[in-house]
Each structure stands twice: as C-alpha cells, then as structure tokens.
Amino acid sequence: xxTIDKELLKRLPKTxxxxxxxQLAKWDLLFxxxxxxxxxxxxxxxxxxxxxxxxxxxxVFLLEARMQLPAWDAASTGITVSQTSALxxxxxxxxxRIEVETVFARINEAxxxxxESRPLNKVLVCVLxxxxxxxxxxxxxxxxRRGRTVDLGRDFGSLQSELLRALAAGASAEPEPVERTWAxxxxxxxxxxxxxxxxTLCFEAxxxxxxxxxxxxxxxxxxxxxxxxxxxxxxxxxxxxxxDPRMKGDARxxxxxxxxFLSGNGxxxxxxxxxxxxxxxxxxxxxxQVVYCAxxxxxxxxxxxxxxxxxxxxxxxxxxxEDDPAASLVDARRLAEYVMLAAARLPSYRxxxxxxxxxxxxxSALVIGPREAQAGGDLLSSxxxxxxxxx
Amino acid sequence: xxxxxxxxxxxxxALEKIPAAASLAGSASPNKLxxxxxxxxxxxxxxxxxxxxxxxxxxxxxxxxxxxxxxxVNEGVTSHFNTISSILTGVWQHVDDWGRDxxxxxxxxxxxxxxxxxxxxxTFVVSSNKALTANIGAGGTVILAKQLxxxxxxxxxxxxxxxxRLDRELLLEELTHVMQQxxxxxxxxxxxxxxxxEPKLKQTFLTALANFMRGPENATSGDELTLMVASEVLRxxxxxxxxxxxxxxxxxxxxxxSAYLAGIRRADTLCHRLWSLLQSLPAYAGRTTLIIVPEFGxxxxxxxxxxxxxxxxxxxxxxxxxxxVLGQAAAKPAVVSEPVRHVDIAPSLGALAGVKCQQSxxxxxxxxxxxx
Numbered sequence: 001x002x003t004i005d006k007e008l009l010k011r012l013p014k015t016x017x018x019x020x021x022x023q024l025a026k027w028d029l030l031f032x033x034x035x036x037x038x039x040x041x042x043x044x045x046x047x048x049x050x051x052x053x054x055x056x057x058x059x060v061f062l063l064e065a066r067m068q069l070p071a072w073d074a075a076s077t078g079i080t081v082s083q084t085s086a087l088x089x090x091x092x093x094x095x096x097r098i099e100v101e102t103v104f105a106r107i108n109e110a111x112x113x114x115x116e117s118r119p120l121n122k123v124l125v126c127v128l129x130x131x132x133x134x135x136x137x138x139x140x141x142x143x144x145r146r147g148r149t150v151d152l153g154r155d156f157g158s159l160q161s162e163l164l165r166a167l168a169a170g171a172s173a174e175p176e177p178v179e180r181t182w183a184x185x186x187x188x189x190x191x192x193x194x195x196x197x198x199x200t201l202c203f204e205a206x207x208x209x210x211x212x213x214x215x216x217x218x219x220x221x222x223x224x225x226x227x228x229x230x231x232x233x234x235x236x237x238x239x240x241x242x243x244d245p246r247m248k249g250d251a252r253x254x255x256x257x258x259x260x261f262l263s264g265n266g267x268x269x270x271x272x273x274x275x276x277x278x279x280x281x282x283x284x285x286x287x288x289q290v291v292y293c294a295x296x297x298x299x300x301x302x303x304x305x306x307x308x309x310x311x312x313x314x315x316x317x318x319x320x321x322e323d324d325p326a327a328s329l330v331d332a333r334r335l336a337e338y339v340m341l342a343a344a345r346l347p348s349y350r351x352x353x354x355x356x357x358x359x360x361x362x363x364s365a366l367v368i369g370p371r372e373a374q375a376g377g378d379l380l381s382s383x384x385x386x387x388x389x390x391x
Numbered sequence: 392x393x394x395x396x397x398x399x400x401x402x403x404x405a406l407e408k409i410p411a412a413a414s415l416a417g418s419a420s421p422n423k424l425x426x427x428x429x430x431x432x433x434x435x436x437x438x439x440x441x442x443x444x445x446x447x448x449x450x451x452x453x454x455x456x457x458x459x460x461x462x463x464v465n466e467g468v469t470s471h472f473n474t475i476s477s478i479l480t481g482v483w484q485h486v487d488d489w490g491r492d493x494x495x496x497x498x499x500x501x502x503x504x505x506x507x508x509x510x511x512x513x514t515f516v517v518s519s520n521k522a523l524t525a526n527i528g529a530g531g532t533v534i535l536a537k538q539l540x541x542x543x544x545x546x547x548x549x550x551x552x553x554x555x556r557l558d559r560e561l562l563l564e565e566l567t568h569v570m571q572q573x574x575x576x577x578x579x580x581x582x583x584x585x586x587x588x589e590p591k592l593k594q595t596f597l598t599a600l601a602n603f604m605r606g607p608e609n610a611t612s613g614d615e616l617t618l619m620v621a622s623e624v625l626r627x628x629x630x631x632x633x634x635x636x637x638x639x640x641x642x643x644x645x646x647x648x649s650a651y652l653a654g655i656r657r658a659d660t661l662c663h664r665l666w667s668l669l670q671s672l673p674a675y676a677g678r679t680t681l682i683i684v685p686e687f688g689x690x691x692x693x694x695x696x697x698x699x700x701x702x703x704x705x706x707x708x709x710x711x712x713x714x715x716v717l718g719q720a721a722a723k724p725a726v727v728s729e730p731v732r733h734v735d736i737a738p739s740l741g742a743l744a745g746v747k748c749q750q751s752x753x754x755x756x757x758x759x760x761x762x763x
Contacts, residue, residue: 017537043733088468088470088488089468089473089485089487091483091485093468097705098705115474135457145745265645265697265701266700270645270647271644273645298647301650304544304557304562304611305557305609306642307537307541307544307612307613308544309645316556316557318556326649327515327650330650331649334455334648335696337644338693338697341692341698342693345695
C-alpha cells in the first residue's frame with residue numbers, strides 16, 4: 001500500500017483529499033500506469049517549492065473557501081453520492097472543475113516532459129456484429145472521411161482469430177500483461193481460443209455478477225441515504241462466487257468490474273454500453289496497447305418492463321424475446337465512435353493509435369490513424385507492424 | 392418531508408398567502424398557461440440539420456406558428472429538479488437534486504395562487520421524471536405519472552402483487568390499485584380534506600389509466616401515460632396552469648442512443664398532440680399560451696463525462712437549447728436569435744396571467760405578447 005506524508009496532505013485542497021486517500025487505500029488494486037501517475041503527481045508536488053505549490057493550488061483554495069463543502073478532513077476516504085451531489089450543485093462547481101482540470105493539466109504536462117520513454121503505439125479495433133441492416137454506403141460516414149477503407153478479400157469475421165493472434169504477438173512484452181491486450185465483448189463470440197495473453201471482459205459471461213448488482217440496485221428507495229448505503233454494500237460485495245474461474249483470483253480485475261458496474265453509463269444493463277464504457281475505462285486506467293471491442297445485437301426493449309431498467313426484461317413479461325438489429329446498429333455505430341473519442345482524449349493514445357472499424361460480415365474495414373501507421377500491406381501486418389514500430 | 396420542509400412550506404404559504412381551501416373550485420384566470428419541459432435533449436438531435444428528422448411535428452407543424460427562441464440558456468445546475476425549480480421560480484436554484492427540499496423561492500404556482508386566489512386544483516404538475524417530487528409544485532397539484540407506472544410494473548415483476556404477468560388488463564388493475572391506495576406514498580400531492588381522493592379527480596385519473604391501457608395508440612411508455620393524464624386533467628379539471636414533463640429520452644443515461652432518439656421522437660408527437668388537444672377544448676382554444684422547452688442539452692461527444700449519456704458539463708451543448716412559444720403570447724411567429732434564459736419563463740407566464748413574480752431575476756421574453 002502506498003502512503004502519503006501528512007505534510008503534503010496539508011498542502012492539498014480539501015476537495016482533493018478524499019479521492020486521493022481512496023486511491024491510496026486501494027493501491028494494490030490500481031493498474032501499473034495508475035500507480036505510476038499518482039506516484040509521479042505526488043512526487044512532483046512534494047518536490048515543488050512551497051511558494052510554487054501555493055501558486056499552483058491557490059485558485060482551487062480560493063474557490064473552496066467560498067463553497068459549502070462536505071465535512072472532509074485529512075482522514076476522509078472516498079466521496080459518497082450525497083457528497084458528490086452537494087459539490088455538483090454548488091454555484092461555483094463549474095469554476096472549481098475548470099481550476100482542478102487546470103492544476104492536473106499543469107502537473108501532467110510537467111510529468112510528460114520528464115518521461116524517459118515515449119508511450120507505446122496502440123491499436124483499437126471496433127467490430128459490429130454480423131446481421132445488422134447495413135446500407136450500401138459507409139457505416140461511419142463521418143469517420144470515413146478521416147481514414148481509408150481497406151478491402152479484406154473476405155469477411156472480417158473470418159479473419160478475427162488471425163488478427164487477434166497478430167495483435168497479441170505484436171504487442172510489446174515490456175509492460176505487465178494487463179497493459180498489453182484487452183477485449184471487451186457484448187456476447188461470447190470472440191474466436192480467441194488458443195490465443196494467449198488477452199484480458200477479456202464479456203457482458204454475457206458476467207451475467208451472474210450483473211444479476212447480483214441488479215438485485216441490490218432494485219432495493220434502492222428514492223433517497224440519497226439509500227443510494228449511498230447500497231453503493232457501500234456493493235463496494236464490499238464479494239464477487240468471487242459470481243466470477244469466471246479464470247478471474248476468481250484476480251483482485252484487481254474483480255475491482256475493475258465492480259467499479260465499472262458502479263459507475264453507471266448502462267454497463268450493467270446493456271451489452272454495447274458495457275463494451276463502450278468498459279473500453280473507455282480500460283484505456284483511462286490500464287492503458288493497454290491493444291483494445292478490441294466486439295459490439296453485439298441487443299434484444300428489443302419490452303413494453304412496460306423497459307420503464308424499470310434495473311430489471312430483467314423477461315421477468316413476468318409475456319412478450320417473447322426478439323433481437324433488435326436496427327436499433328443495435330444505431331447504438332453500436334455511435335458507441336464505437338465514442339471509444340475512438342475516448343482514446344483521442346488520452347495522451348497515451350492520442351496521435352499514436354491505429355483505429356480499425358469493421359462489421360463482422362463485411363469484407364472491408366475502415367482504418368484511421370497516423371499516416372505512418374497506414375502505410376501499405378494488409379490489415380494484419382499493418383496493425384502488428386504499427387505495434388512493433390514503437391518498441 | 393421533514394420538519395424543516397414543513398416549516399419552510401408554512402413560511403412560504405404565509406408569505407404568499409396560499410389559500411387554505413383545497414378544492415377543485417376557485418377563480419379561474421382568463422389566460423391559460425401550459426408549460427412542457429422536455430428532459431435532456433441536445434440541439435444536435437433536434438433543431439439542427441441532422442436532428443430535424445427526429446422532430447417532424449415540432450419543426451414542420453408547430454414552428455411556423457411559433458415564437459421560437461434559438462438559444463435558450465440554462466445557467467444553473469443541469470440536473471432535473473434544480474432546472475425545473477429554476478424555471479418555475481425564475482431564480483437559479485441550488486437545492487437537493489433529488490427533490491428533498493423545496494425551491495428556495497416561490498414558484499409560479501405560488502404566485503398564481505396567492506395573487507389570483509386560485510385553488511390548489513387550478514394548478515397542476517403532471518410529470519414523467521423520476522427525479523421530481525411533490526416539492527416541485529408545492530401548493531398545487533402534483534401527479535407523478537411515471538412513478539405510478541414504475542411502481543405498478545415493479546410490483547408485478549417482483550412478485551409483490553397478485554397479478555402474475557405484465558399484460559395490459561392486469562397492469563391496468565395494478566395501476567388502478569396503486570393509484571387509489573398508495574397515491575400519497577408514491578409522492579402525489581392531491582388536494583383534499585383527507586387521504587381520500589376527491590371523486591372528480593379520481594375519475595379523471597381512472598379514465599386516463601383506461602385510455603392508456605385500452606386506447607388505440609397501444610401506449611406503453613411513461614411519457615404516453617403522462618400525456619393521457621395531462622389530457623384528462625385538461626378535459627375534466629380545466630386548470631389555469633399545467634406543467635407537463637416528458638423524460639423518456641433520459642434512457643440516454645444507459646447509452647442506448649436509438650432509444651434516446653425514440654424518446655425525442657415520441658416527445659415530438661406528444662407535444663403536437665397536446666397542442667392539438669388545447670385547440671379543440673373550448674376552455675383553452677384562443678386563450679392559451681404553450682411553452683415547450685428542454686431542461687438542458689446533453690454533454691458533447693468526446694467529453695470526459697461520456698457525451699450524450701450525461702448532462703453535467705459546463706458546455707454549450709449542455710447549457711444551450713431552444714424554446715418554442717405557441718398560442719396567445721406568440722401573436723407574431725418569429726425566430727428570435729437573442730439568447731434567453733430559463734429564469735425568463737416564470738416572469739413571462741406570470742405577466743401573461745397578470746401576476747408578478749417578485750423574486751424572479753428573469754425578464755419577460757422578447758417578442759412575448761403579454762396583452763391582447
């Protein structure tokens with residue numbers, strides 16, 4: 001576990017302390033790059049002369065003095081939903097947010113300048129499932145203008161196994177395995193048997209965990225105390241009995257799944273939201289070199305059941321299950337774009353990510369990325385070559 | 392509601408002299424006011440080149456009749472309860488997002504009741520939004536239609552009812568049961584001397600539920616139920632002020648973009664249907680002003696808050712939407728580019744009704760005709 005000296009803690013704004021303490025308390029559950037970043041930020045602040053540190057943080061201190069904040073102190077660990085709500089409704093919240101972002105941008109900029117090695121090249125793959133009602137034009141008309149369409153000579157689905165192997169082989173062996181290759185999938189359909197080294201999270205396979213969450217979320221009454229209590233209980237819930245045997249011993253991945261489901265954004269309810277939000281969080285937190293997103297076809301929302309989203313749509317509803325390919329196309333197309341936008345926000349992915357967009361039953365793919373990443377060759381060798389070129 | 396809320400309500404009532412009588416009777420204003428708030432919808436999916444396909448009724452049928460404000464700004468907290476409180480008070484509110492507290496200033500409902508002597512049942516809020524509570528319309532009548540639907544559906548799904556499945560007739564029975572037995576528990580604020588609902592109001596709601604379940608539209612959503620309830624209230628109670636809230640588009644929080652768009656399209660249809668109904672009712676035709684306004688937009692694509700899923704950023708996409716005024720106050724249809732604010736709505740509607748929203752920081756909307 002990482003600790004922080006009390007003198008440094010005293011120099012930090014009140015609003016920074018609970019979240020920082022929470023991160024430090026669960027240090028072993030953080031991904032390597034999260035640990036590196038926090039350690040770097042704290043070292044930077046510790047080394048900063050008192051006057052410069054005060055100058056850096058002063059705008060936040062000034063705002064905090066004018067805000068009605070929860071009673072946080074140096075020992076506070078974590079921020080409840082009630083406390084977040086109180087912070088967000090402050091008239092000064094928008095300003096506070098800007099100042100906090102400015103502080104971290106300045107710290108991170110200084111850290112980037114000191115970095116000994118540049119980040120690795122990345123590959124991001126977003127695949128739509130077969131069976132969607134695709135039109136004759138490009139699937140992503142806006143994105144198509146920013147990249148090039150590659151003829152594959154066969155359906156993308158039939159080369160997935162080869163691509164996964166090529167990507168796994170091309171990824172750098174230097175970082176820890178959890179920083180190399182991640183796959184987020186809506187349904188269990190990735191032909192990855194025999195492909196080693198992938199960190200795979202599947203919405204369908206996580207059904208027992210999701211059910212455990214939903215059964216507790218259903219009990220929330222309409223008040224913040226109930227919400228806080230339920231979230232606290234879910235934060236303590238032992239996921240081991242619900243997890244795939246391969247993940248049972250992995251406390252860090254178990255914590256990642258828990259936080260993914262607790263952070264909302266539909267991840268516990270809809271497969272494609274799970275893929276998008278899971279990929280965004282994986283890139284923000286673990287920064288894997290390869291992210292593979294396999295979107296799926298969701299069922300039609302059932303009448304009446306769909307007003308109660310925290311419920312199993314099939315329960316007590318006589319309407320039979322039916323796939324909704326048309327709506328799934330609208331959802332997945334937009335969410336695939338969101339995965340790329342999430343990558344573009346992150347310094348470790350920006351300008352060094354080769355993005356591949358495809359549909360499993362189409363024989364072409366859209367490739368977007370740095371010019372040098374798209375230089376010639378077939379898709380597999382281009383992607384693997386791009387990963388290796390950063391070694 | 393806790394002791395502090397009760398004290399504040401009592402104080403507000405004393406200050407605004409809210410009439411103690413709570414019956415369906417009361418002096419009617421000559422001008423009828425109807426306000427529709429839509430939950431979070433971005434201009435990108437509505438009044439933009441690409442968004443128009445989602446709002447054929449608002450754009451094609453209603454815009455030519457409207458005073459249309461291209462830039463309507465929410466400068467407050469972009470959460471549901473705070474936004475609607477700001478709209479109704481004319482002051483930016485920073486209260487509990489979950490509706491645990493009353494707005495800190497009197498609402499349009501308070502002003503209408505105190506200055507015109509209206510009874511509680513002359514002002515109605517019919518809401519779809521789960522984040523609202525009766526505090527949003529304190530002093531008036533508050534019907535949380537979607538909350539009723541959720542409660543009835545949950546009771547069947549979770550086995551807390553003797554109805555075994557979600558078919559229309561069984562759900563109607565459950566809705567009727569919850570509405571009659573538990574309307575206070577689910578947060579409705581209905582005027583009456585006791586916990587028994589006034590027969591005329593009860594019949595209004597029963598008819599709305601039957602229309603929802605058995606009507607030709609095959610309705611299923613919370614917003615459709617909200618419209619059915621609002622329509623029956625207009626037909627049978629003829630309130631002077633009605634606020635309706637549509638929120639099916641909030642499924643965007645779960646990332647289902649197609650359902651978010653479907654929610655916008657449904658709201659488009661329902662707004663048009665409500666406007667048509669107002670034109671057909673003698674109590675409303677020719678003397679009604681309807682305002683349609685989104686509470687806020689949604690976050691920009693690529694934002695750290697996950698874009699359209701949420702509405703938290705201090706950005707133009709989240710803060711700036713549009714507003715449409717129809718009817719009496721829109722004597723000269725026009726498109727107004729000058730920015731207006733949510734806090735301008737209460738003083739504008741108040742001026743139309745002949746009341747002054749003393750604590751509002753807003754102004755009467757430009758081009759908004761207050762007198763004939």
